[in-house]
Amino acid sequence: MTLPPQVPLLEVERLRVEFPTRRGALLALDEVSFSIAAGEILGVVGESGAGKSLTGAAIIGLIEPPGRIAGGEIRLEGRRIDKLPPAEMRRVRGRQIGAIFQDPLTSLNPLYTVGHQLVQTIRTHLPLSPSQARERAIDLLRQTGIPAPEARIDQYPHQFSGGMRQRVVIALALAAEPRLIVADEPTTALDVSIQAQIIFLLKRLAREHHAAVMLVTHDMGVIAEACDRVAVMYAGRIVEIGPVQQVIHQPAHPYTRGLMGSIPAMDEDRERLTQIDGTMPRLNAIPSGCAFHPRCACVMPRCRQERPELMDAGATRAACWLLAEGAV
Amino acid sequence: MTQVDHKTQPPLVEVRDLAKLFDVSSPWLNRVVERQPRRYVHAVDGVSFDIEAGRTLALVGESGCGKSTVARLLVGLHAPTRGQVLFDGQRADWHERSARTRALRRRMQMIFQDPYASLNPRWRVREIVAEPLREHGLVRDRGELDANVDDLLRAVGLSALDARRYPHQFSGGQRQRISIARALATRPAFLVCDEPTSALDVSVQAQVLNLMKDLQRERGLSYLFISHNLAVVRHVSDDVGVMYLGRLVELAPKARLFASPRHPYTRMLLDAIPDLHMSGRPRTPVQGEVPNPLQPPSGCAFHPRCPHANARCRSERPAWQSLQGIKIACHAVEEGRI
Numbered sequence: 288m289t290l291p292p293q294v295p296l297l298e299v300e301r302l303r304v305e306f307p308t309r310r311g312a313l314l315a316l317d318e319v320s321f322s323i324a325a326g327e328i329l330g331v332v333g334e335s336g337a338g339k340s341l342t343g344a345a346i347i348g349l350i351e352p353p354g355r356i357a358g359g360e361i362r363l364e365g366r367r368i369d370k371l372p373p374a375e376m377r378r379v380r381g382r383q384i385g386a387i388f389q390d391p392l393t394s395l396n397p398l399y400t401v402g403h404q405l406v407q408t409i410r411t412h413l414p415l416s417p418s419q420a421r422e423r424a425i426d427l428l429r430q431t432g433i434p435a436p437e438a439r440i441d442q443y444p445h446q447f448s449g450g451m452r453q454r455v456v457i458a459l460a461l462a463a464e465p466r467l468i469v470a471d472e473p474t475t476a477l478d479v480s481i482q483a484q485i486i487f488l489l490k491r492l493a494r495e496h497h498a499a500v501m502l503v504t505h506d507m508g509v510i511a512e513a514c515d516r517v518a519v520m521y522a523g524r525i526v527e528i529g530p531v532q533q534v535i536h537q538p539a540h541p542y543t544r545g546l547m548g549s550i551p552a553m554d555e556d557r558e559r560l561t562q563i564d565g566t567m568p569r570l571n572a573i574p575s576g577c578a579f580h581p582r583c584a585c586v587m588p589r590c591r592q593e594r595p596e597l598m599d600a601g602a603t604r605a606a607c608w609l610l611a612e613g614a615v
Numbered sequence: 616m617t618q619v620d621h622k623t624q625p626p627l628v629e630v631r632d633l634a635k636l637f638d639v640s641s642p643w644l645n646r647v648v649e650r651q652p653r654r655y656v657h658a659v660d661g662v663s664f665d666i667e668a669g670r671t672l673a674l675v676g677e678s679g680c681g682k683s684t685v686a687r688l689l690v691g692l693h694a695p696t697r698g699q700v701l702f703d704g705q706r707a708d709w710h711e712r713s714a715r716t717r718a719l720r721r722r723m724q725m726i727f728q729d730p731y732a733s734l735n736p737r738w739r740v741r742e743i744v745a746e747p748l749r750e751h752g753l754v755r756d757r758g759e760l761d762a763n764v765d766d767l768l769r770a771v772g773l774s775a776l777d778a779r780r781y782p783h784q785f786s787g788g789q790r791q792r793i794s795i796a797r798a799l800a801t802r803p804a805f806l807v808c809d810e811p812t813s814a815l816d817v818s819v820q821a822q823v824l825n826l827m828k829d830l831q832r833e834r835g836l837s838y839l840f841i842s843h844n845l846a847v848v849r850h851v852s853d854d855v856g857v858m859y860l861g862r863l864v865e866l867a868p869k870a871r872l873f874a875s876p877r878h879p880y881t882r883m884l885l886d887a888i889p890d891l892h893m894s895g896r897p898r899t900p901v902q903g904e905v906p907n908p909l910q911p912p913s914g915c916a917f918h919p920r921c922p923h924a925n926a927r928c929r930s931e932r933p934a935w936q937s938l939q940g941i942k943i944a945c946h947a948v949e950e951g952r953i
Contacts (some may be wrong), residue, residue, distance in 0.1 A: 307861060334816040334817070334818060334819070335816055421768075448904055448905075449678070450904055451904070457820075478677040478678055478843065478886045478902075479677070479843065479884065479888055480883065480884065480887045481846070481904065482887070483887045505816060505817065507817070508846070508888065545818065546817060546818060548821075549817050549818045549820070549821035549845040550817050550821075550846070551821075551824070551844075551847050551849060551850035552846060552850060553845070553846050553873070553888060557850070558828070559825050559828065560821035560824055560825055560850065561821065562818075562821050562822050562825055563818045563821075564822070566786050566789075566819070567787065
């Protein structure tokens, strides 16, 4: 990205999300902070249960009750959006934030034509006449790479293939030209050939519309391909964040290193993949100190007691005591 | 080089011209009233391959290419419309209820994609792993059964204490280990694995793939490995078959297929994978999608998406043939155009 440095479009500061239970509140997101600039694509990776989708849901204001934001701030273009009343948040969502979810079929209403859903969304957010809105809907479908949009606009979601449906969902998310797009696993349900087309589309959006994109995925290949920066999450916290090349090639956090080693690569032969033994802790049993310490190969006494914050590690920032000791 | 050389020993699994048609016609009344003909979809259409003992053949392709149907045909979860499966030189007739078929059945097992759906939630792990042992009468008494179950659980990296727990008490990766333990119970020679790691996180996937490789080495297992993830396939397989719309289009040793793919579809697939280590390289996104299998294109099914298609590709179906050490079905390669 060749944009001048500026106020980030999205700022998330010390975000905490908790789920109250009978045995006390479970902290699902713990002091998560990051920002995304206009035209930038930030990838968020981690294993299931790391809190990556929840971070996206918190930003678009769609955390399922009883989950709630327990602290921190979310600012969009300088304006706080985490404490907005529901009606106002609905206007922000769609107008300023577009959301793309994993399963394109559940994001579309099967009873209405694609055009109806697009026109409705466009007219909710923009002052356009029905015919202008339809024009715009056709244009959006064309932009997202749907062939013959004039004909396809009057079809129902079931008449579209998986990749085409995901394009419709993207068109819906873009309907009001939002400043921020939160894409939660947008390519996971798709075949590789279609996945490549969708990534290409997201990159073009960030570049041409100067939209900020938060791309949540567990696929490192997609991250490498699409993102400018990447945040790695573990047990509700960001453990490493930085430029995508550094995080992939010189990861500073032992968890990131393990994660990268566990991915089969296309250009090298290894008899065994690196294995991180054990599993992600449950929310009700997050280990003391650094949450990764029971699975970490480089664990030190300090890791069991004190929780590391993000610290500088070359080009990236990582939350690991190894960096404080200067012992990497 | 499973397919071409090595005539020393017959392959463990031989698949000959396997085909499966599914009837997707409308209900009888609609057919009569609306005068619709019966409609069939060729899920698998004339697939042939061999797997030698101790080796892994991977089948790759996009959704709907028929790779899972091949897996199900092999273990008898579907009856083939045409063609046959030979196991150790013996024909597998799964509809036959003979002692020979039962003995064959014991030697091949299957691991499914979704470890949440493939384990009975109301059974304890002990019952799940013991079921094949009981079903095939492989143990004489309770003590032997328990000892067997304990051994199997330990072999897949679980503890003997886990036998008392229920599937919901395990994570996805651990459940997949339980599936593997169950599949190993009858001491099979051949495992059919249908997307065994697709539902798992990468770090857990690494654990399961490592386990599968260890088990293969220890027990001399052969695998048919179905996956859409080419990086995983490259890691686990010896030979790779690429499927498109129910047919194999290319089959070659792993190194060869990934280094110099011949079929235009294989090239397209390889080009489409987002790769960790080549990020930033300009990629031409693939155009088009898999056509509707109800109306497959004439000639070579790939021709509408193929940059090398000509009149012959549009009209004549390319033959499945051996060519320079690999197997391929492509007019352009056969004619030396690419």
